[in-house]
Amino acid sequence: MKTTSEASARVGDAVIYARIDEAVTDAAADLVRWRRHLHEHPELSNREAQTAAYLIEQLREIGVDDIRSGLAGHGIVATIRGRAVPQFDRRIALRADMDALPVKEATGLPYASRIEARGETGERVPVSHACGHDCHMAVVLAAARVLVSIRDVLPGEALVVFQPTEEGAPLDEEGGAQAMLDAGAFQGIEPTMVFGMHVSPLPRGVVGYRAGVQFAASSRVAVTFAGTQAHAAMPWLARDPLLAAAGFITAAASVTRTIEQTRPATVTLGHVEDIGRYNVVGEKVTVHGTLRCQDEATLANLKAALSVAAEGHATAQGCTVDVRFLQDVPALVNERAWIDAALPTLRRSTPRGLVFEVPPTMGYDDVSVFVREFGGIYLLFGVQDTQMAMDPSPRLEAAPGGRGMFANHHPGFYADEETLVDSVRIHCHVAVDHLTGLLDAGATAVGA
Amino acid sequence: MKTTSEASARVGDAVIYARIDEAVTDAAADLVRWRRHLHEHPELSNREAQTAAYLIEQLREIGVDDIRSGLAGHGIVATIRGRAVPQFDRRIALRADMDALPVKEATGLPYASRIEARGETGERVPVSHACGHDCHMAVVLAAARVLVSIRDVLPGEALVVFQPTEEGAPLDEEGGAQAMLDAGAFQGIEPTMVFGMHVSPLPRGVVGYRAGVQFAASSRVAVTFAGTQAHAAMPWLARDPLLAAAGFITAAASVTRTIEQTRPATVTLGHVEDIGRYNVVGEKVTVHGTLRCQDEATLANLKAALSVAAEGHATAQGCTVDVRFLQDVPALVNERAWIDAALPTLRRSTPRGLVFEVPPTMGYDDVSVFVREFGGIYLLFGVQDTQMAMDPSPRLEAAPGGRGMFANHHPGFYADEETLVDSVRIHCHVAVDHLTGLLDAGATAVGA
Structure with a gap:
């Protein structure tokens, strides 16, 4: 049974959620604009200089409270300080990766990449956001915009984290999540939860999670x-x-x-x-x-x-x-306690409650370094015209009449832009629920 | 027993030999100049455009009677018409190859190559005459100069043949000796003997021959x-x-x-x-x-x-x-009859008679196409500071105090320039002896 003050806090949450949803709608146009710019200007791992400059420019315009940049190359951590309480216990980190791949884009989109750059061995290679990190950056930027707009009711701090070199540094270079940690990116602003979602060929709007090992x-x-x-x-x-x-x-x-x-x-x-x-x-x-x-x-x-x-x-x-x-x-391990704590938030903030358990993959994502260090979860988010077929065995397939199914890193990989708005909403709900204490592995464990 | 006319021909030969030797001495400065220019401006296989232009310029200056060029790419066949007889039975072809290698020269010579070019797969590669084709071209040019100067006593025609792409065409291109044949380079001017010598790490001035398979x-x-x-x-x-x-x-x-x-x-x-x-x-x-x-x-x-x-x-x-x-x-096969016919000429024209049988190698030279088609021989010519050691087993080794021993294609491959004059002399003696009928596999067979 809840106490009166807890119940009133929950009523207050509903007000915050409504403000989030309104601000997310307002951010939709920026989201698409940012995403297209980033998509059209991809940069390889450890070479994300223009990407970082663009992000910093947007963060300044959005009005975050503090920006750390140049972290382990081109990493950025921006802070949004909640004004709801004088003291706070929690700090949420929303993480996006920044780098693109040496893949020749074949989507035929008007804003498709035509960029070439020097590859690892000095040769000219085509470069594109075939892993969808452009979506991640735009979503987290939009979430920053939303959270800044509700700063007055946030009972804690939110970090937006732009991490370079998720795809691995060129041979003989360092870079990525571990390098950001080592560079002290979070020194004095250690988050109490890390959150992010990787765009994937799952059906549009579906959140995929796995308790235990998600990535290898x-x-x-x-x-x-x-x-x-x-x-x-x-x-x-x-x-x-x-x-x-x-x-x-x-x-x-x-x-x-x-x-x-x-x-x-x-x-x-x-x-x-x-x-x-x-x-x-x-x-x-x-x-x-x-x-x-x-x-x-x-x-x-x-x-x-x-x-x-x-x-x-x-x-x-x-x-x-x-x-x-x-x-x-390291492997990305979503602790069962974190998943259990997050599921109510995810089900509430995901349209039609499309939250499903998914199998593990042998792919990797070095967000695992942050999750292992600070706690939190990293999920999959569907952005393609696909569906689950059940006959003869469960499998993902292209939906009839859609744009097809293309795995991350494939030249044809695409993301439905309208669906990305849902990802912004989920990021913000998770952030708020964590800061209010509703979503916390420790809290859940206590309540269990 | 020789007839009187044969004996007088032999007396006439001695006069010709003396004129050759004098003209060779006169050509020595040109030989070095040509060779250094070619050495400093190497071009890869099927890309010998500047090399061909330079050779044609020199051939015109030398005053050959006819020049066919652009043969199978950058191939050249120049004709020197002897004036000694109205009719003739024989036509000697002196052959040099033209192309260089994607090898970074490390000789330290003042005229070492600093050239780079596009390699087979489009990358920039260093280019140098690490196989010594610059020497071959200069020697054959000098031989042309000598033969033009004794044109009045030549009882037949001499061809000087500059063949591109001995090292093999880039993948998916054609080129080399077979392509020159196919292009009709010798149509109507078919030689009755082909001759050439490849510079090698044998001791300076040594002619190496093998009856049977010389190259693979x-x-x-x-x-x-x-x-x-x-x-x-x-x-x-x-x-x-x-x-x-x-x-x-x-x-x-x-x-x-x-x-x-x-x-x-x-x-x-x-x-x-x-x-x-x-x-x-x-x-x-x-x-x-x-x-x-x-x-x-x-x-x-x-x-x-x-x-x-x-x-x-x-x-x-x-x-x-x-x-x-x-x-x-095809393998380069020096027929025994040709070797037997040539040995007297080689022993006479090579300083101190340094003519030795050498073992076969698994290297190749597509001069074999010409030799197979027209007859003739292709030999090795020593240009390095080396010596034969006998203990514990016969082997070639660097001579004390010399410039070392470097195989063809090695970045350090070098050729002693003064020794190249001997090669010019040998080329000219072989040419004259063939045209006079003294050196001919058929003639030898008849006399045997």
Whole structure:
């Protein structure tokens, strides 16, 4: 049974929700404008300079209370100070990632990217927001606008966090969520909850959540075999690093056999970088890949098994090998307590209550670093013309007459703009409910 | 026993030889000037436009009788018409190749190449005459100068042949000796003997010959595996062409086991070209390599075995495969009859008679196309500060106090310029002896 003051607080919440919904509607035009600008001007990981400048310009116009920028490259943390209470216990962080991908956009949209930039190895590559981070930034900007407009009734602080380099820094660079933490981005303004939603091919407006591991743990791997250069006509003068690499690539495909098969794990080597020619055995070959699994112990085991395979194949060809694991990202774990605490808010603020549990994926998102550090949840948000088919087995498929289904990173990936307004509303409801104490893993645990 | 007229012809030859030697000495300064200019301005295969323009300019100045140019790209055949007889039976062709390599010169010479150009895949590459074709062109130009100066006593015609693209055309282009033949470069002026010498790390001034196979037969191979692109975290959605390629590379290293081991054969894959990334399984991977052996039957067997390996590994990964064999070059075979006919001339015209039999190599030279078509020989000519060591086994080594030993194609490859004069003399003596009938495989056969 609730006390009178709690009940009156809940009545007050209803007033706040109404103000949020009105402000969200007002922000819809800005949301689309911001999103299209960002979509048309994508930048690669650790290169988000113009993106950051644009965001800062909008944040200033919106009137946030404080802006920290240049965090671990181009990261930004802006603070919106609630005026409802002199003291407060909670600080919500709404997080968007900033970087785009070396993918040639094929959506045919009038504001499609035509940008090219220098890729990781210096070559010109097409760049586009094929992972939808443009949507995330626009949604969080719009949420900032809404929260600033209700600052007078906010009983705590809201941070809007723009994180660069979610897709991973170029080889030999640092960047992303861990780098922002290490740079002290949240020093003195530590949030008590982190929230965000990744746009996905789920049906428009659907919120997908998973208690437990939602995204995989990840490590990038670069294995360099070094041998002896020789003319291809005289292989007996060479120590052939490409033969070592070929053996290693084959072996790596069976490395997950060393992991208990109930623990999901993948090892994929996607790129070979060599300095040979058709008629020259080059002295060096580097194989690039990525490891995915759901827990740190498995990640360590995968690394060990891959290292053994690399050493063995190098030795077999008289080569040396250098194995580097880079840019480790922990699994994204949505604690059950946080999910339980958030579900009422999500169901209330999501149109028609379209909140569903979804399966885990082997993709990763380094928002996991923030969630692990501060608590909170990270969800999926559907933005495509898709539907759940049930026959013969449950699966997502393109809805008839719609724009199709395209996975994140696909050249055809798209997001329905009108649906993004719903995401803004959900962000703001979650923020307010956390600041009022209605949504909190600790609070829920106490009430349980 | 010789007839009187033959004996008097031989006396006449001595006069010609003396004139050659004098003219060669006169040409020495031009030789060095031409060679340095060409060395400083190298061009890649099928891109020898400036080289050809320069050669044509010199040929005009030298005063050859006719110039065919633009043959199969930038090929040139110039004719020098002897005035000694109204009718003639023989036409000697002196052949030089024109193209340079994507190798960064490291000789430290004042006229070292600083040129860069677009490589086969569009990237900027350093370019240098690391195979010594600059020497070949300068030597043949100088020989043209000498032969023009003794035109009045030449009993036949001499062709100077500048052949582009000896190192192989860019993938998907044609070029080189076969293309020149196909373009009718010698139509109506078919030579009765082809002669040339490749600069090599043999000791300065040494002529190396081999009766039988001197250079290997060669075929370039490009094997393209096509699968299905997917994110690296979801390999079950991919058909991984890199796994097929890795299996194929490993298998290709044992393909020569299918060839009788008394028949030399090498298969080397030197370069992998993929469109994947560390976190993307690309849909296509191409493996580039080269096959070498000494006869056409073995080449056919190697191709068949490689094709089987490619098909098998593609099938195993659910991929398709396209196997292309390109730019076939026949083995360079110096017929015993030609070598026997040439040895007296070589021993006479080479300082101190430094003419030695040398072992075959698995390198190739598409001068073999001309030699096979018209007869003749192609030899090695030493231009480095090296010596033959005999202990514990015969081998070439750097001479003490010299500039070292660097194989063709090595960034440090160099040629002693003063020694090149000897090569000019040998070219001219061979030309004259062939035109007078002293050096001819058929004539030798008759006399044997």
